[in-house]
Amino acid sequence: MDSLFDKIKKDVRKGIEEGFAAVKQGANVVSEKMSELTAEGKRQYKIFDLKSKIQSQMTELGGRTYDVLNGKQSQAADNKIKAAFVKIKKLEEQLRKLEGGKETKAAAPKKPATKTKATAKKTARASAKKTAVKTTRKTSTKK
Numbered sequence: 279m280d281s282l283f284d285k286i287k288k289d290v291r292k293g294i295e296e297g298f299a300a301v302k303q304g305a306n307v308v309s310e311k312m313s314e315l316t317a318e319g320k321r322q323y324k325i326f327d328l329k330s331k332i333q334s335q336m337t338e339l340g341g342r343t344y345d346v347l348n349g350k351q352s353q354a355a356d357n358k359i360k361a362a363f364v365k366i367k368k369l370e371e372q373l374r375k376l377e378g379g380k381e382t383k384a385a386a387p388k389k390p391a392t393k394t395k396a397t398a399k400k401t402a403r404a405s406a407k408k409t410a411v412k413t414t415r416k417t418s419t420k421k
Contacts, residue, residue: 321376328373335366 339362346355 325373325376328369328376332366332369332373335362335369338362339366 339359342355342359342362346359
């Protein structure tokens with residue numbers, strides 16, 4: 279009986295040790311994935327923040343340009359317009375660099391055909407909307 283009990287005891291210990299090893303390996307994989315997802319989340323937040331800053335600068339640029347063209351402000355505001363333009367260009371460059379990192383990571387997707395089709399549809403929709411807007415504007419200006 280002792281030999282059967284000892285054999286069962288060894289098998290249980292072996293099973294427990296293998297279970298712990300599998301849990302440790304799974305924890306390592308989860309940890310790696312979490313760090314990847316965290317890095318991607320940070321990158322996405324930076325992209326959002328840059329887009330927000332660009333939008334804010336464009337709004338400011340539009341207001342300043344309107345004031346200059348309306349004659350409410352002097353040519354000194356023209357320098358502010360140029361400075362805002364330069365700032366927007368710098369922000370756009372930073373955004374391109376961040377989005378460039380996205381293209382490098384997405385270079386080896388499992389299903390590239392799906393992403394290509396989705397991009398083509400978005401481009402087709404955008405061009406269709408632009409055409410519709412242009413024709414609407416033309417008809418409204420003729421009236």
